[in-house]
Amino acid sequence: MTLQVLPLTGIGAVHPGDDLTEVLAGALAPLNPVSGDLLVVTHKIVSKAEGRVVAIEGDEEEFKRALVESEAVTVVRRRGNLIIAETEHGFICANAGIDRSNAEPGTMILLPEDPDRSAHRIRVRLDRSFGIDIPVIISDTFGRPWRRGLTDIAIGVSGLEAVIDLRGSTDWSGRELEVTEIAVADELAAAADLVMGKADGIPAALIRGYQGPRGEGRGQDLVRPPEEDLFR
């Protein structure tokens, strides 16, 4: 079967207090959602609709540094203006997820307070609009150690398994697989980014034909517990 990734066009600017699900439903309608579809939404429009936006006061760089430090639970690394920090959600990323791109002039965008809850809310409302269960992923763009470039990953999930456990599955020769956990929600977010484009103003994509398990996975499933982590 073929996997399809379809950009949601015509969404435009989103402001605090906007009814984001209504906006998304309007952009989804022309794609005629069917059972099995899932939706990937970049966190920026979610954060904006939820009012997770702050007005810059005083010197921008200084304001940003103070904001990053207040959003960070732990500063993991620091080099010049770059701060890699752990957020309250357990994400480790540049600037504790604070971003100025695609922000209104004079503002900065924070991460949603609870991206899993945001994803769940959108999913429940879409179900009411379309009468089908459309799983939702909220994505962000993260760097990673050792590799150049950024990729989109899932910070919030509702309606599908975020990590698939293949333990007990066998390969074609009958041998038990050594690779056991696949971060499918991150792969779906990455696939969606390929049609969105940072500069094109397309903040969401529909994925059609994904055969992986539905379920009650969460973005939090993708956060590796510190005690399992060799790189903290």
Added chain:
Amino acid sequence: MTLQVLPLTGIGAVHPGDDLTEVLAGALAPLNPVSGDLLVVTHKIVSKAEGRVVAIEGDEEEFKRALVESEAVTVVRRRGNLIIAETEHGFICANAGIDRSNAEPGTMILLPEDPDRSAHRIRVRLDRSFGIDIPVIISDTFGRPWRRGLTDIAIGVSGLEAVIDLRGSTDWSGRELEVTEIAVADELAAAADLVMGKADGIPAALIRGYQGPRGEGRGQDLVRPPEEDLFR
């Protein structure tokens, strides 16, 4: 435009010395490749065709440990049987990329010696078969710090930009983007993995409708130079 990810079916087992491109061309033909398509191939069948397979001698765990240490340039972390190591290519991954899943019984699979060269060779031969330039990505499944689960990434690339530099692009509000480098080859590998499945014996996928720039990118472009890396 829509991005499509199509699994290549019917490939079956690959053995040292097999003409992999002929096998791939046979599996591609029913999909009627068109200009703009690109191919993602998991490294395992590339390694097998190239004879990058070793027969296990003596105790399997001991043999594996010695093999990992001989393939590793640097051991980055070690916990129990798990070794995170840097390979000669500069990749940092579990077991220096050595894998037993989908290996013939009694063997282990190494990474291709030069995945960029492998990708290039396949691309040149496919061009001869189909008369169109089909960029090629060779993928592997890597873990990453801080996040649970593995994702597929690109270790070899031919015919497209592996990392897109958005420096100078602006967002919809006219502000210069802060996020400048997107690891599109990794995102393409991740998208391909969604239709492959570790247990299903589908080792390649065609991606249709990807609009990103063609060019002379390489998998090596995705290796962050140690001096830029905050996590070495």
